[in-house]
Structure formats: structure tokens, C-alpha cells
Amino acid sequence: MTTTESFADEASAAPNTPIVLLEDIGKSYGNINALRGVSLSVRQGEITCVLGDNGAGKSTLIKIIAGLHDYTSGRMSVNGEERHFGSPREALDSGIATVYQDLALAPLMSVWRNFFLGNEITKGPFRQLDAAKMKRIAQEELTKMGISIPNLEQPVGKLSGGQRQCVAIARAIHFGAKVLILDEPTAALGVNQSGVVLKYVVRARDAGIGVIFITHNPHHAYLVGNHFVVLKLGRVALDTHRSEITLEQLTTEMAGGSELEALSHELRSVNPELVVENESQRQEDT
Amino acid sequence: MASTITSPASADDRVSARSLGARLLSRPEIGSLVGAAVILVFFLIAAPPFREINNTGTILYQAALIGVMAVPVSLLMIGGEFDLSAGVAVTTSGLTAGLFAYQFSVNVWLGVFVALLLSLAIGAFNGWLLMRTGLPSFLVTLGTFFILQGLNIAVTRLASGAVASNSISDMDGFNGAKAIFASEFKLGGVTIKIIIVWWIAFVAIAAWVLLRTQIGNWIFAVGGDAAAARAVGVPVRKVKIGLFMAVGFFAWFTGMQLLFVQNGVVQSGEGVGKEFLYIIAAVVGGCLLTGGYGSVVGGAVGALIFGMVQLGVVYAGWNPDWFKAFLGVMLLLATIVNLVVKNRAEAR
Numbered sequence: 001m002t003t004t005e006s007f008a009d010e011a012s013a014a015p016n017t018p019i020v021l022l023e024d025i026g027k028s029y030g031n032i033n034a035l036r037g038v039s040l041s042v043r044q045g046e047i048t049c050v051l052g053d054n055g056a057g058k059s060t061l062i063k064i065i066a067g068l069h070d071y072t073s074g075r076m077s078v079n080g081e082e083r084h085f086g087s088p089r090e091a092l093d094s095g096i097a098t099v100y101q102d103l104a105l106a107p108l109m110s111v112w113r114n115f116f117l118g119n120e121i122t123k124g125p126f127r128q129l130d131a132a133k134m135k136r137i138a139q140e141e142l143t144k145m146g147i148s149i150p151n152l153e154q155p156v157g158k159l160s161g162g163q164r165q166c167v168a169i170a171r172a173i174h175f176g177a178k179v180l181i182l183d184e185p186t187a188a189l190g191v192n193q194s195g196v197v198l199k200y201v202v203r204a205r206d207a208g209i210g211v212i213f214i215t216h217n218p219h220h221a222y223l224v225g226n227h228f229v230v231l232k233l234g235r236v237a238l239d240t241h242r243s244e245i246t247l248e249q250l251t252t253e254m255a256g257g258s259e260l261e262a263l264s265h266e267l268r269s270v271n272p273e274l275v276v277e278n279e280s281q282r283q284e285d286t
Numbered sequence: 287m288a289s290t291i292t293s294p295a296s297a298d299d300r301v302s303a304r305s306l307g308a309r310l311l312s313r314p315e316i317g318s319l320v321g322a323a324v325i326l327v328f329f330l331i332a333a334p335p336f337r338e339i340n341n342t343g344t345i346l347y348q349a350a351l352i353g354v355m356a357v358p359v360s361l362l363m364i365g366g367e368f369d370l371s372a373g374v375a376v377t378t379s380g381l382t383a384g385l386f387a388y389q390f391s392v393n394v395w396l397g398v399f400v401a402l403l404l405s406l407a408i409g410a411f412n413g414w415l416l417m418r419t420g421l422p423s424f425l426v427t428l429g430t431f432f433i434l435q436g437l438n439i440a441v442t443r444l445a446s447g448a449v450a451s452n453s454i455s456d457m458d459g460f461n462g463a464k465a466i467f468a469s470e471f472k473l474g475g476v477t478i479k480i481i482i483v484w485w486i487a488f489v490a491i492a493a494w495v496l497l498r499t500q501i502g503n504w505i506f507a508v509g510g511d512a513a514a515a516r517a518v519g520v521p522v523r524k525v526k527i528g529l530f531m532a533v534g535f536f537a538w539f540t541g542m543q544l545l546f547v548q549n550g551v552v553q554s555g556e557g558v559g560k561e562f563l564y565i566i567a568a569v570v571g572g573c574l575l576t577g578g579y580g581s582v583v584g585g586a587v588g589a590l591i592f593g594m595v596q597l598g599v600v601y602a603g604w605n606p607d608w609f610k611a612f613l614g615v616m617l618l619l620a621t622i623v624n625l626v627v628k629n630r631a632e633a634r
Contacts, residue, residue: 066517089519104517106510108578109503117507118518120500128498 018043019079019179019210020065020096026073027060034060035234037074042179042210047201049213049221051254052231058214061231062181065212066098067091095178099168099185107157111149112138114156115171137174145170145200162193169200173207180204181212186220198224218251230254314572315584317624321570321616322591329594333602341601343476349593350485353586354540355560356567357485357492358532360585363568364496365529366509366577367423369412371430372533373560378434379405379541380552381442384451387459394459402538408434409534413527435558442554454550467539468546481543485586488536493582505529509577566613567592570620591616 018041027035035057042048052058063069064076067085076083078094085091088098098104105114112131115138123130135152142149147166149159156164165185172180182201186194201224205211215221221228228245230238230253238253245253310316329336336345355372362369369375379401387397408430416426439449446452454460470479496502507515508525516522545552569575570591571584595616599609 068517088517092519098517100514100517104511104514106507106514106578108510108574109506113503113506117503117515118520120503122500127500128494129500129503131498 017080020212021077021080022065022074023076024074025061025064025071025076027064027069027071028073033234035064035071038231038234038236039239040212040229042212044178044210045205045208046226047205047211047213047224048227048229049215049225050229050231051215051218051221051250053216053254055233056231057234058216058231059183060234062098062183062212062214065091065096065179066181067096092175095176096181097172097175097177097179098181099165099172099183101183101185101187105156105164105168108155110153111156111159111167112152115141115167115174119175141170141174142167145173145203147200160193161189162196165189165193165197166200169197169204173204173209177209179210179212181214183214184216185213186215186217194220216254218247218254222247222250314579314581314624315587316572317620318571318584318587318591321620321623322587322594325591325594325598329598329602333598335601336598339474339476341597343478343482345593345597346482346590347479347593348596349590350479350482351540351543352560352563352567352592353485353589354481354488354543355533355536355564356571356585356589357488357582358529358536359564360568360571360573360580360582361492361496361505362529362533363565363573363575364509364577364580365505365526366512367416367526367529368427368565368575369423369530369533370427370561371408371412371434372427372537372564373557373562374431374434374438375405375408375534375537375557376541376544376560377438377552377554377557378408379538380545381438381451381541381554383542384454384545384550384552385442385445387454387457388452389445391457394454394457394463396459397454398459398463398542401541402535405534405538405541406531407534409531409537410527412533413530416530417523417526431561438554438557449554451545451550451552451554454545457550460546460550463542464546467542484539489582489586496582501525501528506578509574509579511578563592566617570617572624588620591620 020040020042022038022040025035025038025040026033038057038061040048040050040061050058050061060069064071067088067090070084070086078096083094085094091098106117109117112135116134121130121134121137122128123133138152145166147163147170149163149167156167159167169180169182169185185197185201189197198220201211201213205224213221213225222242226242228238228240228242228250229236230250335341355376359369359372382404383394383397383401385397386392386400387394390396412423412427412430415421416423419426442449442451466480468480470477472478496505504515504520504525507518507520508522512522515525541552544556567588568580568585570588571581571586573580573584592613595612596609599606599612
């Protein structure tokens with residue numbers, strides 16, 4: 001388990017410097033400190049998994065990197081330059097794309113319109129949409145990612161959850177994302193679809209993109225992650241490289257370690273059969 | 287949106303090509319087109335004067351009076367909002383132009399220009415207040431509806447001492463402005479009011495903007511999912527405020543038509559209730575009340591249905607009292623037909 005100092009050393013020693021580097025980042029809303037002293041680095045071709053239970057500060061962290069919120073203490077640098085993002089557009093222009101849990105796709109709009117939303121290709125003096133070109137590129141990009149959506153006129157709302165994730169990821173990659181933030185991409189998906197999405201996450205990494213993979217599923221994280229950061233109550237509880245941890249350790253750490261032990265002890269003392277008996281007795285009494 | 291791509295390289299054999307019929311049926315305006323055809327045939331049979339070519343101009347004129355405003359109201363609805371102040375805003379614009387030109391004894395064109403600025407400002411205010419407060423557009427524009435309704439009457443009485451604006455028909459620039467906003471010409475024996483030409487032009491331009499430009503894509507997106515649109519860099523605030531300003535612009539245009547067709551006089555109590563007719567036209571035309579889906583052409587067909595029914599009832603010799611009841615039934619039918627057609631088309 002490395003400390004933040006040694007993590008920073010490791011980062012500077014690595015051949016590729018981090019694209020995004022957070023140092024001692026904090027975010028407070030009035031008297032509530034949602035994040036305290038969080039350090040994180042994202043490098044090209046690496047998947048950094050951020051794990052944590054509900055309310056651990058994962059969402060706040062990505063909102064800071066994605067430009068939806070500003071941080072209140074510490075330092076965030078992108079390509080070695082200190083940055084405070086005022087809007088998601090600024091983050092996008094710096095090459096940081098976010099695929100949100102709710103996907104940021106308009107459900108009633110067609111696939112190709114969603115794919116190019118905010119980055120439409122126009123032609124001619126009247127800046128008319130080049131629909132044919134956009135459809136062609138969208139089809140190519142989706143095929144490249146191995147996603148087959150035969151009818152691009154189909155509204156996005158008609159696609160499956162996994163397909164929608166893939167469209168959102170393919171879109172982020174096509175528009176030159178250097179850093180891709182994935183906010184719980186597998187949370188709402190079944191086993192098969194999760195597998196498909198994880199495959200695209202790996203493809204994005206192989207394409208040289210720095211991936212931040214937010215999840216509360218240690219199994220999914222361990223399948224693809226290079227680096228793991230566990231958040232707990234707004235602080236970093238664990239910051240380690242894949243070679244230094246096993247899946248069991250990660251799961252235990254994620255579930256709260258000692259807290260889980262206490263919980264299992266507590267649950268063991270409950271005799272389930274006793275409950276059933278009581279229930280049946282009560283029914284006989286009435 | 288006219289063609290569908292099915293590249294053979296990536297074809298998925300689970301999905302068969304959609305037939306032309308299915309693709310046609312999935313267009314938002316199809317329900318209103320079918321409705322318009324049914325109503326046309328119905329009145330051609332039931333009302334003999336409906337068949338006379340001369341009356342076509344009158345029917346189109348009735349449709350255009352609603353149709354011009356249905357253009358921005360449809361766009362606004364696709365953008366996820368609606369504007370209850372649209373009806374009285376038309377009157378406000380007409381009154382402003384008339385009163386300003388008369389009271390300051392200036393050229394009519396200056397009054398027209400001041401009215402344009404005010405109409406755009408009202409639209410911008412609606413949009414700004416909506417985005418600033420995050421209140422639903424129903425509440426914000428209900429507020430502006432009452433404000434404008436009250437101001438229309440109060441300011442008119444204050445300025446002219448009556449409930450109508452002073453006539454400006456003998457003032458400089460009146461005839462020129464009238465030629466633009468409220469003239470008419472003969473086309474093969476049919477009298478065509480100029481607003482019909484404007485209406486068709488506005489529908490064509492707005493339909494092109496909606497389907498074939500970046501702005502149009504953004505309108506669909508802010509109505510479909512504003513948070514999603516913002517996250518990919520669409521300027522949601524600007525788009526919504528712009529849409530309300532478009533309503534302002536067309537309210538100005540309709541207000542000028544009103545002013546110049548009535549020989550330079552506008553009644554200050556006019557326009558109340560018109561906002562619902564614009565909304566009905568848009569909804570009948572397939573615009574989704576919750577935003578993100580719809581068509582400008584549909585809104586125009588909705589206005590055409592309105593014009594045909596309004597005059598059809600008269601031509602058939604029925605009591606015009608029935609008209610409103612008929613309109614309500616039309617609205618419900620159109621909404622249900624749109625829903626059924628949409629579900630059917632998507633299920634194919």
C-alpha cells in the first residue's frame with residue numbers, strides 16, 4: 001500500500017508522464033467536506049479504477065475532473081498545466097471526455113445525431129449538416145469498436161443498455177479524448193453486457209487513452225484495472241498498483257475491511273430458523 | 287432524416303430492413319397528415335362552399351393566422367418548453383407599434399422597429415427567467431401572460447384613453463408596411479393574402495433549420511435531455527433563450543399583420559386564448575409536449591386542420607358554437623393517433 005508521496009515518485013519515474021494529475025484535491029460544500037486530500041494520476045494507456053461505496057466521493061471526484069464542479073483545495077494539472085475548469089466544454093477541449101452513468105444521450109434522437117451531438121459536421125455556405133458523412137463516420141467508428149447497430153436512424157432509447165454505453169464510449173474516443181472517465185458503466189448491466197462494455201474499456205486503453213473507471217464492483221475493476229484507488233468518506237483509503245494486490249484483498253478493502261468482519265459476526269449471531277418458527281407461531285396464534 | 291443507412295459490411299441479420307411504409311409511419315407529422323386528409327374529404331362532402339376554389343384562399347388565410355405562430359411554438363415545444371404568453375404577446379407587439387408611432391408622431395416603420403425590439407426582449411426575458419430560476423415554463427410564462435394581458439389594456443387606456451390603439455392608417459410609412467405585412471394579390475382568380483406566402487416561407491426555413499443544421503440538432507437535444515446536451519457541450523441556455531426569442535420574433539410578425547390588416551388599429555383585449563391554439567397546432571402536428579420530438583411541418587398541418595375546421599363548420603351551415611367542442615375532440619384524437627402510430631411504427 002503506497003502513500004501519496006511514493007505514488008508521486010512512481011509517477012515521475014514512469015516513462016509517460018500523467019495526463020491528469022490530482023494533488024491533494026479537496027472539495028467542500030459549505031461545512032461538508034465531500035473530498036479531502038485526494039491524489040490521483042492518469043497515464044496514457046492505463047486504466048485507473050476508482051472504487052468506493054455510495055457516498056464515498058466518487059461522483060464528486062469525476063465531476064471535478066469533468067469540469068462540472070471546481071475544486072476548493074489542492075491542485076489539478078492537465079498535461080503539466082494547472083487547470084480550473086469552468087464548464088464541461090473546457091474539459092472536453094482539453095481532451096477529457098466523460099461517459100456518465102446516465103450516458104448523456106438524448107433518448108429520442110437517432111444514433112448518428114447523438115454520436116455527433118455538440119460536434120456536428122457541416123458543409124456549404126449555409127452550414128448545413130452533412131448527414132451522409134456523419135452517418136458514415138458513426139458507422140465506421142462503431143464498427144471499429146465492434147458494435148453493430150444496423151439502423152443509425154433508430155432512436156438511442158431503443159438500444160440496449162450495453163449498446164448505449166458503447167455508443168457513448170465510441171463517441172468520446174472519436175472526438176479525440178485523451179482521458180476517458182467512465183462513471184459506473186457496468187452498474188445497470190447484466191453479466192454479458194458488462195463483459196462487452198469491459199472489452200471496449202480495454203480497447204480504449206489499447207488505443208492509448210488514459211481511462212478512469214469508476215465502479216463499486218471490485219470484480220469488474222480487477223478484470224481490467226492497472227491501478228486501484230479506493231475512496232472512503234471522501235478520503236483515499238487505498239492507492240495501489242495491480243501487482244501489489246489480489247482480488248480478495250481488493251474486495252475486502254472495498255467492502256470496508258474490518259467493518260465487513262463486524263457485520264458478518266453480527267449476522268452469524270442471528271438464527272434464521274428461529275425467525276421462521278416465530279413467524280409460523282404467530283400465524284397459528286391468530 | 288429522409289434516408290436510412292444499412293451498410294452491408296456491418297449488417298446484423300437480426301434486423302431486417304424497414305419498409306418504406308414503416309419509415310413513413312414513424313415520421314412525427316404522419317398522424318396530422320392523415321387527420322388533415324380525413325377532414326378535407328369530410329368537408330368536401332358535407333360543405334358545398336368548401337369545394338369552391340375561391341374559398342381556398344380564405345381557408346389558407348385562417349390557417350396562416352395560427353400557422354405563423356405555430357412555427358416557433360413547435361420549435362419551442364421540441365426544445366422542451368412552451369409559452370403561454372405567446373397569444374397576448376402578439377397583441378402587445380401590435381399595440382406597441384401603433385401607440386409608439388401615434389404618440390410620438392414618427393414614421394410607422396420606427397414603431398414597427400420598436401415593437402420588434404420589445405417582442406424580442408419579452409422572449410429573452412421569458413427564457414432568461416426560466417433558465418435563471420429553473421421554474422417550469424408553465425409558471426414563468428403564465429406570469430408573463432398575465433403581466434402582458436394587464437399591460438396591454440392599462441397602457442393602451444393610459445395612452446389613447448380608449449381600449450384600442452389610435453389609428454395610424456394616415457401616417458407616413460403605413461402603406462409601405464402594409465404591403466409587407468398585410469397585402470393581398472390574385473393568383474388564378476383566388477385572392478391570396480401575403481401572410482400565406484410568408485407562412486409557407488417560414489415553415490420551409492424553420493423545417494430546414496430543425497432537420498439540417500447544428501442549431502436544429504441542439505433544439506432536439508435540449509428538449510430530449512438538457513443535462514445530456516450540456517454534458518457534450520451544447521449551450522443549453524443560449525438555445526432555450528434563443529427559442530423564446532424566436533417566439534418573440536414571430537409574435538412581432540403576427541402582431542404587425544394584425545395591426546396593418548385592421549387599418550392601423552389593435553384592440554387591447556385581443557389575443558387571449560390564442561396561445562392554446564398555437565399549442566394545439568403543434569401537438570396535433572406530432573410535437574411531444576415533453577420535448578425532444580416533433581416537426582415544424584406537423585405544426586403547419588395542425589394549423590391547416592384548424593383553418594379547415596373553423597371555416598368548414600361555417601360553410602356547412604352549422605352553428606359556429608360547435609367549433610370549440612370539435613377542436614377539443616380533434617386535439618384528443620390527434621394525440622391518441624400520434625401515440626398509436628408512433629408505437630406501431632417503432633414496433634416494426
